Structures are given as C-alpha cells and as structure tokens.
Amino acid sequence: MRHLAPLVRGRRIGVVEVHRSRVVRPDRPGQVCRAIEGARILGLARRAKYLVFRLQSPGGDRELDLIGHLGMTGRMYVQPGSAALPRHCAVALTLGGRRLVFEDTRYFGRLTLDVSVLEGLGPEPLDEAFTPEVLAAGLAGSRQAVKVRLLDQTVVAGVGNIYASEALFRARLSPMRLAGRLKPVEIGRLWEALRSVLDEAIRFGSTVPLDWAGMGGRDGLFYYGSAPGGGGSYEERLSVYGRDGERCPRCGGGVRRAVQAARSTFWCPGCQRG
DNA sequence: CACCATGTTCCTTG
DNA sequence: CCAAGGAACATGGT
Numbered sequence: 017m018r019h020l021a022p023l024v025r026g027r028r029i030g031v032v033e034v035h036r037s038r039v040v041r042p043d044r045p046g047q048v049c050r051a052i053e054g055a056r057i058l059g060l061a062r063r064a065k066y067l068v069f070r071l072q073s074p075g076g077d078r079e080l081d082l083i084g085h086l087g088m089t090g091r092m093y094v095q096p097g098s099a100a101l102p103r104h105c106a107v108a109l110t111l112g113g114r115r116l117v118f119e120d121t122r123y124f125g126r127l128t129l130d131v132s133v134l135e136g137l138g139p140e141p142l143d144e145a146f147t148p149e150v151l152a153a154g155l156a157g158s159r160q161a162v163k164v165r166l167l168d169q170t171v172v173a174g175v176g177n178i179y180a181s182e183a184l185f186r187a188r189l190s191p192m193r194l195a196g197r198l199k200p201v202e203i204g205r206l207w208e209a210l211r212s213v214l215d216e217a218i219r220f221g222s223t224v225p226l227d228w229a230g231m232g233g234r235d236g237l238f239y240y241g242s243a244p245g246g247g248g249s250y251e252e253r254l255s256v257y258g259r260d261g262e263r264c265p266r267c268g269g270g271v272r273r274a275v276q277a278a279r280s281t282f283w284c285p286g287c288q289r290g
Numbered sequence: 291c292a293c294c295a296t297g298t299t300c301c302t303t304g
Numbered sequence: 305c306c307a308a309g310g311a312a313c314a315t316g317g318t
Contacts, residue, residue, distance in 0.1 A: 065296095088296050089314090104314095121314080121315055123313075123315085125297090158307095169298090177296060178296060179296095258295095277308075278308095
C-alpha cells in the first residue's frame with residue numbers, strides 16, 4: 017500500500033482490461049468496469065490484507081471503494097503503457113500513459129466492489145485500540161491452538177501464516193498452546209511480539225524500491241534481494257518460518273515443522289515451551 | 291511422479 | 305454453537 021499509493025493517487029482510471037473474470041466480483045460481466053472506468057483514485061488505504069482504492073465515481077457525484085486482495089501470489093505494480101502484460105495478468109487498469117497491473121499466477125486474488133468482505137474483521141494489530149486486553153478478549157474461552165486462533169481474521173486482522181509463526185517464536189510460546197489457557201503475561205508477550213514483528217516487516221519493505229524489473233518468473237513473495245541497509249533478503253529475515261531442520265537462532269536447537277488447520281507451522285521446541 | 295506453497299471460503303462431520 | 309478436517313480455487317517450484 018505504501019509503495020502503490022503515491023503511484024495511483026489522483027489518477028483517473030481509463031480502460032479496464034479483465035483477463036481473468038473469476039478474480040473480479042461481482043461477476044456480472046462488465047459491471048465493475050462500468051462502475052470504475054472514468055473514476056478518479058482519491059487515495060489508497062489498507063484494512064487487514066485488503067487494499068482499498070478510494071474512488072470518486074465517473075460522474076463525480078459519489079465515492080466508492082474498490083477492494084483488492086492479493087491472495088497468495090498476487091502483485092500489483094505500475095508499468096509503462098507500452099510494456100507487455102505479464103503471462104498471468106488478471107486485471108490491468110489504464111492510468112494515463114501507464115498501467116496498473118494486477119498479476120496473479122494462481123488467481124486466488126480478488127478485485128471487488130463488494131465492501132462486505134471487510135465486515136467482521138477484527139482489530140488492526142498496529143492500531144492504538146489493539147491493546148493486550150483486546151487480544152486477551154479474542155483468545156479467552158477458545159479451545160483452539162493459539163497459532164490457529166491468530167489466523168482467525170476476526171481475532172486480529174491481517175496476521176498471516178508466516179507472521180503467526182514468527183510472532184509466536186518471538187513471544188517464546190508454543191503454537192500448540194490452547195488460546196484460552198494463556199496467562200496474562202504470555203498474552204502480553206504475544207501482543208508485543210505481534211506488533212514488533214509486523215512493524216519490522218513493514219519498515220523493511222518500505223526501505224526497498226518497488227522495482228519489478230528482472231523479477232519475472234518469481235512467485236508473489238517480496239524477494240527484495242539485499243535491502244539498502246544490508247538487512248538480507250526477506251527469507252533471511254525470518255527466524256523460523258520455512259526453516260524446518262535448521263538451527264534455532266536463539267538456542268541453536270532444531271526448528272520443527274507441523275501442520276495445524278492444514279497450514280504449516282514452524283517453531284523451536286526448545287524455546288517455545290508447552 | 292510426489293509434495294509443497296504467503297489465503298479465503300465452503301462443506302461435512304463430530 | 306464450536307472445532308476439526310478436507311476440498312476447492314490454479315499454477316509453479318523442487
């Protein structure tokens with residue numbers, strides 16, 4: 017969102033090319049195109065994992081939101097209007113002499129005018145309103161494993177599979193602990209870990225130019241290469257995620273992988289007790 | 291060939 | 305009502 021906002025703010029949407037109709041909702045053909053062609057982008061916001069394009073309608077008489085979700089492999093970027101579209105281009109929006117490209121190899125992403133997808137989302141973890149007490153209320157009474165609970169978007173909005181594992185590692189809590197059985201001190205550690213892990217990831221991403229040249233063929237992860245500050249690659253920054261069998265950076269023990277709710281969890285049994 | 295993958299939604303079963 | 309498990313979506317990497 018921070019990379020994209022300055023590239024799209026204030027621009028008018030011209031031709032909309034839908035190359036994968038399943039990505040666009042509602043799925044009445046042309047309905048979304050008619051609503052947004054000629055609209056002006058007032059700004060870009062984010063809610064949980066959704067991008068929210070604030071639009072002024074083509075007639076200029078009202079405002080509407082266009083909501084995007086990148087799924088697992090989606091990317092959005094702006095390229096010259098003369099540049100060829102990528103192989104898995106789902107949608108392209110003409111913006112003056114350039115095009116906003118929504119590329120998504122697996123087509124799990126979404127572009128929709130249906131704002132109801134935002135209903136029921138829990139608090140933003142970096143908001144002031146998200147206190148340890150709010151997190152505690154979201155975990156209380158649950159018999160789910162805390163890792164699974166963190167992926168529930170009604171409890172905390174925007175925490176995904178990678179950062180759920182990373183936050184639990186930082187909080188030194190086993191992902192298998194039952195959410196409702198955590199003590200206030202442990203919830204406090206988890207709250208702090210969630211916020212610092214996400215904050216660092218955002219700051220890391222913000223230091224890197226959004227330049228996709230030469231990145232064709234990669235998946236949707238932000239493999240930035242070396243950060244300007246010399247922080248290593250995205251993967252190198254992760255402590256446990258994707259590191260099954262490697263050594264724990266804290267205690268030197270072995271990182272393990274398990275499956276919870278059909279998703280991979282990575283943790284260090286030495287550091288993360290219970 | 292097998293298995294893995296950052297997400298969401300729907301369905302079935304208990 | 306809750307939780308768990310599976311499948312679907314679709315493509316590519318190892």
